[in-house]
Amino acid sequence: MLPKAYEPQEVEQKLADKWQKAKLFAAHVDPAKKPFVIVIPPPNITGALHMGHASTNTLQDVLIRAHRMFGENAYWVPGTDHGGIATQNVIEKKLAKEEHKSRHDLGREAFVQTVWDWYNECGNAIFNQFRKMGWSLDLSDIRFTMDEKRAKAVYECFRQWWDKKYIYRGKRLINWCVRCSTALSDIEVEHEQHAGKLWYLRYKGEDGSDGIVIATTRPETIYADAAIAVNPKDERYKNMVGKKVIIPLANRAIPIIADEAVELGFGTGALKITPAHDATDYEVGQRHNLPIMTVINDKGKMINCPEKYLGMDRELCRKETVKDLDAAGLLVKEEKYNNAVSTCYRCHSAIEPFMSEQWFVKMDKLAQPAIEAAESGALQFHPANWKNPFLNWLKNIQDWCISRQIWWGHRIPVWYCRHCSEKGLTFATDQQGREQLTKVSFEDGAQPIVSYEKPEKCPVCGGHDLVQDPDVLDTWFSSALWPISVFGWPEKTPEMDYFYPTSVMVTGYEILYLWVARMVMTGLDFTGKLPFKDVYLNGIVRDKHGQKMSKSKGNVIDPLDMTAKYGTDAVRFSLLMQAVPSKDIPYSEDSITGARNFCNKLYNASRFILMNMEGIQGPLAMPKEVTELADKWILDRFAHAIKTAREGIEKYNLALTANTLYHFLWGDFCDWYVELAKQRFQTQEKEKVMALCVNILYNTLKALHPLIPYITEEIASSLRPYVAAEGGEFLLQQAYPEFDPALCDKEAVRKMEIIQGVTREIRTIRAQFNVPPALKISAVLTAKDEADLAVVKEYEGYIKLMAKVQKLDIGVNLAKPKQTATAVFENIAIYVPLTGLIDFEKEKKRLEKDLAAAKANIASREARLAQENFIKHAPKEQIEKTKNELAAAKVALAQVTASLEDLA
Ligand SMILES: [Zn+2]
Ligand SMILES: [Zn+2]
Missing domain, CATH: 1.10.730.10 (Isoleucyl-tRNA Synthetase; Domain 1)
Known part of the structure; x- marks a missing residue:
């Protein structure tokens, strides 16, 4: 017998242990069975369980458990992600807090070792939280994106793409995070609206004329200007193209050029072109062969500018420059301006476009098979409306910047001979007094040797002094290989043969490009097969007002707190009830x-x-x-x-x-x-x-x-x-129930519909007139046609029982008794005599009060909606709310009026 009350904590602990002990979630190669496979989106090793995990992983768990019960060989492959910048940031913060040290105090090797030590101690802690959620992962079987097998896969991918010339080194304007001091790919950059300013600056003519006025949001970059651009169709500036103007405060002359990219309507129609510090300007610069001058360095400090600003922080320099421009009479005006600022997705500092040599992957050839797979329907999206954004992104794909100037991650498997590459290598001494390779320049002559381990000698000069590239790979590089690396690729393993391709990828839509698209491309490139045919994109869990949950807003719901309070099943079920395709979850x-x-x-x-x-x-x-x-x-x-x-x-x-x-x-x-x-x-x-x-x-x-x-x-x-x-002993070992068409009975359903319909009407009357729940009543059911009464006659016992009716009269054309509540279900009229059930005077008074309230509500809502001010200025939701209240009051008025008539 079950205990009187359900105690989730006790039951969960007991069953979670039993399930793990019984190895219930393990899966093995078994050619006799159909595999059903999901690889988990690997959580970061620094992670704590949040609502996003709770939702995505619960969906995966339901699919895995259900398919196991469908008789398939279901396998949910567990693993964690080393998490690149995110993890490095967390460990740096921890070091600063606990030991007041920076990573530079430790040096590269010791810092990386610190992260490894941390991983070995607590890197899988999150799986204990996963276990608590009842997720059916075999925890004796966890992979890690930086373990040896996964590292070999990363190297193999790099080598193959290098051989195919997909991987190359290039000097480009990349997104640079000054805080994290690393490059970021385009999709690691977020765009936030900032209340900023637009400054109008005068550039005087070289010939002493008034010159031209431009508008800019970044006056501190004027020192890197290479030209002023106007639209060739702009009549105002026709005669000025080809002339030169002077950069204010810098006293350097630059040309006025014409370029289609300049918007006619923006600012004054003239733009300063700063190729080293803006992506669009960079392209204009390329078209017009403009020189590239950098005035902000990788630390966000000013360089190559008038002496006064040298070494200044970029933000301070902005203020000082504006002040000095104003003093020089060259600041025409300033306006408030909301502009989209690019920020780092890890630390939210403003991104600095920065010219530097980085490693890239050429994406167009990789994207093509993925485009075909989505177009042909071989790759399916759930919900389907994600197909077009996916295709658009792939069709406009940019090359992928894969090098990061951080320490935690897969080191780029490229080596240089100090003798042969001398001019292309820059060294610096770290705080431990060790010489470290800090910068590599292919332009200046660095010669790459691609190798997993340190090569024995230089293939050119035979020298032994070889150093490894200092950068690490973008953390998404190893993530992109996840569906194949988990099964041991590039080795030909039985797991790879049997479990790959997987069945479905379940993840949040916010990483469709960062992750899903890249897994599709690598899977197709290395195996010729899609890594999964279904992509199931779940909505984001938000607060009940639809806001994103964040610590700073204080609206975070911690899933573990909730499981402690309500039980794990309640948390799971609440998420599932709301897991409607293509909708975020207001939670x-x-x-x-x-x-x-x-x-x-x-x-x-x-x-x-x-x-x-x-x-x-x-x-x-x-x-x-x-x-x-x-x-x-x-x-x-x-x-x-x-x-x-x-x-x-x-x-x-x-x-x-x-x-x-x-x-x-x-x-x-x-x-x-x-x-x-x-x-x-x-x-x-x-x-x-x-x-x-x-x-x-x-x-x-x-x-x-x-x-x-x-x-x-x-x-x-x-x-x-x-x-x-x-x-077996556990439900998971039993078969999921099957639909049995033999159990269907339309006639029975139709009959019960009538019984339930009539019962509900009687219950509604009871509620309307406040009839005490235990009090038995009498009722009359009548119709014009005998046939309409057949079912209620046959099953009057059901109605009596369910509607608590003692005396039920059923017959054709029965008269309506006095003081009777009435209702209708289909062709059946329902009368409930109220005499003796309720105190008429009291009930009348109550209803009259309700009537007055309903009338007052209608009047006040109508008056409000008649106000021009309200309709014009009130928030939409408030207007909507008032309209709904008016409609509800009208319904109430009709009901109360009818009830009062019944009492008469
Ligand atoms: Zn950052
Ligand atoms: Zn050499």
Whole structure:
């Protein structure tokens, strides 16, 4: 027997241990079975469980558990990500806080060792939190993006792409984070709206004329200007193109050029062109062969500028420059201006476009097969509306900057001979007094040797003095290889043969380009096969107002706090109920309370059934033949619930699965079937009714198990003696229920619809007139046609029981008694005589009060909506809210008016 109340903490601890001990989540190569494989989006090793993990991983867990129960060889491949910049930042902060040291105090080798030590101690801690969530990962089997096998895969990819000339070294304007002091790829840059300013500056003519006025958001970069550009169609400046103007404060002359890229309407129509510090200007510069001058260095300090500003921070220099321009009479005006500022996705500092030599991957050839796969439908998106953004991104793909100037990550597998590459290598002494290679320039003559390990000697001069490239690879480089590296690629392993391609990739849409697109490209390039045919992109968990959760906003919900408070199943189920395709999830504790109530309902209903099993000898088979309407009906509802639940899983619509099972269990089964069946518990039919109850309940538990594994397992273990369960000890080892068309019964459903419809109308009347719940009433059902009354006549017992009616008169054209509440369901008129049920005077007074309130509500809302000021200036939601309130008040008025008429 189940304990009186469900104690999630105890049950979860007990079952999580049992499952791991039974190796329930392990998967092995088994050619006799169809594999179903998901590789987990590897969490960062510094991570703590957040709502994003909770949502994505719960979806994956449901799919994995369900497909296991479908009889497939389901494998959820676990692993963690080394996390590049993110991890380096965390460990740097930790060092600063605990030891007041920077990474430079430790030096590169010791710092990297510190991160490794940290990883070995706590790098898999997050999996204990994952275990708590009931996620079916085999924790004896964890991979890491920087372990030896994954490192070999990274090297192999680099080597092959180098040989194919996809990987190259290039000098480009790249995104530079001054704070993290590293390059970033385009998609690691975020764009934030900042309230900034637009300054209008005068550049005087070289000939002493007034020259030209330009508008800029970055006056500190004027010292790097290479030209002023105007649109060739701009009449105002036609005569000035080709002339020269003087950069204010710098006294250097630059030409005025014409370029289509200049927007006619922006500012004054004239733009300063600063190729070294702006991506668009860089392109203009390339077209016009302009010199590239850098005035901000990699630390964000000023260089190559008038002496006064040398060494100044870029932001201070901006202020000083504006002040000096104003003093010189060259600042024409300044305006408030909202501009999009590029920021680092890890630290949110402003990105500095920066000229430097970096490693790149040429993407156009890699993108082509991925484009074809998406266009042909071989690669499917769920929801499908992600296909076009995916294609657009691939069709406009830029080369991928893969080098990062940080220490934690896969080191670039390239070496240089100090003798042969001398001119291209720059060394500096670190704080430990060791000489370190700090900069590599192919332009100046560095010669790369691609090798995983340090080559024995230089292939050119035979020298032994070889140094490795100082940069590490973008963390997404190893992530891109994840679906193949987890199975041991480039080795030909049985796992690779059997488990690859995987079945589906489940992840948040915010990393569609950063990650999903790149896995598709690498998978196709190295294996000729898509790494997965389905991409299931889930929505972001937001707060209930639709805001992103963030620590600074204070609206973060911690999933572990919630599981401690409400139980893991409630947290899982609340997320699943809202996992509607293409929608973000507005989430609050209210969502979890609803799910917790469902879990309690399930538990209490199961306890009730178990209590009534006393004296019955199991196992009971599902009855083959049923004659009672309620039995026929519940079997139909059960069959359809299973059908829809399975469809939801197959079509990646888990909200459909969750909601269907919720309504079936709570509504159809508990509220209707068990209530109707109770009266047969004391009859000869008891065994048959109990057989239906336990079997339907047990199969519903199986259907719910992938969603709420703990509570279903706990209840099922108590029910098992009474059902003929096949398979192992755990629900996961049993088969998911199948849709059985033989159980469908349209006629029974139609009859129950009428019974339920009439019952609901009577219940509504009871509520409207405040009839005490226990009080039995009388009612009259009448229609013009005898045929319309056939069902209610046959099943008047159901209606009496469910609507608490003592005396039910059913007949054609019966008269409406006095002081009677009325309702209609289809062709049936329903009369509930109120005499003796309620205190008429009191009820009239209440209704009159309600009537007055409804009228007042209508008047005030109408008045508000008539105000021009309100309609013009109030926020949209408030107007919408007022309109809804007006509509609701009108409905209330109609209802109260009708009730008052009934009392007359
Ligand atoms: Zn940064
Ligand atoms: Zn050499």
